[in-house]
Amino acid sequence: MPRERAAEFTIDHVQVLDESGEADEDLVPNLSEEELLDLYRNMKRARRFDTRAIALQRRGEIGTIAPAIGQEAVQVASATALSEADWMVPSFRESAAYLTRGIDPHLLLWYAMGMEEGAEVPEGEHTMPPSIAVGAQTLHGAGLGWGQAITDDDAASLVFFGDGASSEGDAYEAFNMAGVFDAHTVFLCQNNRYAISVPTENQTRAETIAQKAIAGGIDGIQVDGNDVLGTYKVVTEALEQARQGNPILVEALTYRQSMHTTADDPSVYRTPEEEAEWEERDPIDRYEDYLRSEGVLDDETVAEIEEDVETELEAAIERAREGEKEVVPAEMFDHVFDELPQSLRKQRDEFRREEVDHD
Amino acid sequence: MTEQLNMLEAIRSTLRAEMERDDGVIVYGQDVGRNGGVFRATQGLIDDYPGQIYDAPVAESGIVGMGVGLAAHGLTPVPEIQFSGFMHQAFAQIQQHAARLRSRSRGTMNCPMTIRAPSGGGIRALEHHSESFEAGYAHTPGLQIAYPSSPADAKGLLAASIRNPDPVIFLEPTRLYRAVSGEVPEEEHLVPFGEANVVEEGEDITVVAWGAMRRETQRAANNADADVELIDPRTIVPLDEETILDSVRKTGRCVVVHEAPKTAGMAAEITARINDEALMYLEAPVERVTGYDVPFPLYAREEDYLPDPERIRSGIERAVEY
DSSP: OOOOOOOOOOOEEEOSBOTTSOBOTTTOOOOOHHHHHHHHHHHHHHHHHHHHHHHHHHTTSSOOOOOOTTOHHHHHHHHHHOOTTSEEEOOSOOHHHHHHTTOOHHHHHHHHTTOGGGGOOOTTOOBOOOOOSTTTHHHHHHHHHHHHHHTTOSOOEEEEEETTGGGSHHHHHHHHHHHHTTOOEEEEEEEOSEETTEEHHHHOSSSOSTTHHHHHTSEEEEEETTOHHHHHHHHHHHHHHHHTTOOEEEEEEOOOOSOSSTTOOGGGTSOHHHHHHHHHTOHHHHHHHHHHHTTSOOHHHHHHHHHHHHHHHHHHHHHHHHHHTTOOGGGGGTTSSSSOOHHHHHHHHHHHHHHHHHO | OEEEEEHHHHHHHHHHHHHHHOTTEEEEETTOSTTOOTTOTTTTHHHHOTTTEEEOOSOHHHHHHHHHHHHHTTOEEEEEOSOGGGGGGGHHIIIIIITTHHHHTTTSOOOOOEEEEEEOSOSOOOTTSSOOOHHHHHTSTTOEEEOOOSHHHHHHHHHHHHTOSSOEEEEEEGGGTTTOEEEEESSOOOOOTTOOEEEEOOSSEEEEEOTHHHHHHHHHHHHSSSOEEEEEOSEEESOOHHHHHHHHHHHSOEEEEEEEESTTOHHHHHHHHHHHHHGGGOSSOOEEEEEOSSOOOOGGGHHHHSOOHHHHHHHHHHHHHO
């Protein structure tokens, strides 16, 4: 036989809530009413945070940000699925995931104001600082997961990256090495359809991003990333699998409704029709319809949640503004090394002298 | 108590001792496991420490990037890159992540990774197997760089690197791996970073050299018509500037020797620091004896490229006769 099939693969697609908010009852994850409401609350918090942050950027109060509007379901669901012991490894568009994980919103604003204080990782907290270099963090997530395997840690690491990052060599190296070392890693690709202006179909000829797992010998699965229940279910199962030493790539199909960053103008590369079409599939609206139909949510609760979100955000913005005055420029020397080498001490002293002269 | 070891043996025994001391020390890289490393630096270690030593796929960025994650998990990664000429594939992970994890997290996380790699030419190897890129790493805030030139220093600096809470680029002069043997302390031996070794004392001229160039410089000094004070900085970052400056203040003359290209090399940096702090003591311009600003040549020309005792001696004499 000159030619026979050497291997065969398939990629599954999962959806629990359809676009009209109808759920497949067999697949709905087992969550309490409070947990269901938390998913909703966190999506609303994130949406409002990003809209306010864009406005603050437009007014010059904060620097460039990368909003996650439209991607709340995948981020909130994934961060909710994580235990405290699990690691979260973000890229740079994870406002919703950070907020869900309990990071104070004023810290995100500080980072956007150019203050490293915003990226400080509190002792014992298993969340990495943001990685601006595209795709580099996939390896950090793989390394964390490998460390968990080496130390028999009963936890996993979840790393966020985008469809654009899946073109980077680091992403492939991460899938491959995670597989080789039985890393406890879940690679979560938020396929939001665009890497700045380049649509997925120009990013790769692969039919799915999930199938990129196959080359690394790990599992790949696709989920509707605008379906918060589906993503929660798939990521929860993926984390369980990863904790057993079987890394997995989850591709969540979603859409970046806003700009790549506040320095970007999407009208140059996409149509209002396309944007309107995806607004129809909005993850929050869809989930709200479901919760209302289940009797978990009514107008009153929505109003309460919106009010809480507003109060929290006002306080965070106030806190962020106060923080701006707290920047001590000489601190840029403090965290380069554990112990400051003499040459750097000299530069710091020189810097301080110049600061005094200029005052 | 000391024992007679070459540099590879010193490195191997240090890796063994450090893995024994701390089971969080994880040694990994291409061919370091069963094969014991292409230079045999890790030979036999996998039998005794199977949970701490791993063969890694050929993926330099992956090897270093995984180390950032291991470090975040609280382990101490000691990856080997097979040749430092291939560390450029990992440079983004080194420069953007390993070196910045501490500052990015405001000092709440660190990256105690020691990246070992054979460095420098003189072994008639293939293209990309002979580079000496210490200046590139020195230009990267957040990294420390060790470049031993003797078996004892290899042991002392490697142990200090592995216990260093910051990322260390540990460059091993390939041509000295087996070429020199020396007395190495059998007990724990730590060479602190930032403390230069005054290899030879002298009155006429200060010569600064590290890695394989230390041996070439010693040979040159023996034949030069000058009383040479030879200083081996041992760590490029942090640099023991004081020892160099004190020596220059005494001798009034200086030659810096390295095999990396001349432009923007460490010799330029050392010269600038002498200008900053000891200009008025100088009786001659600081001489640089270095590789040329050309890609490291294939081996038919590597002897012409590399500073040898003859070129170093000329440099010394130029400075002395100025």
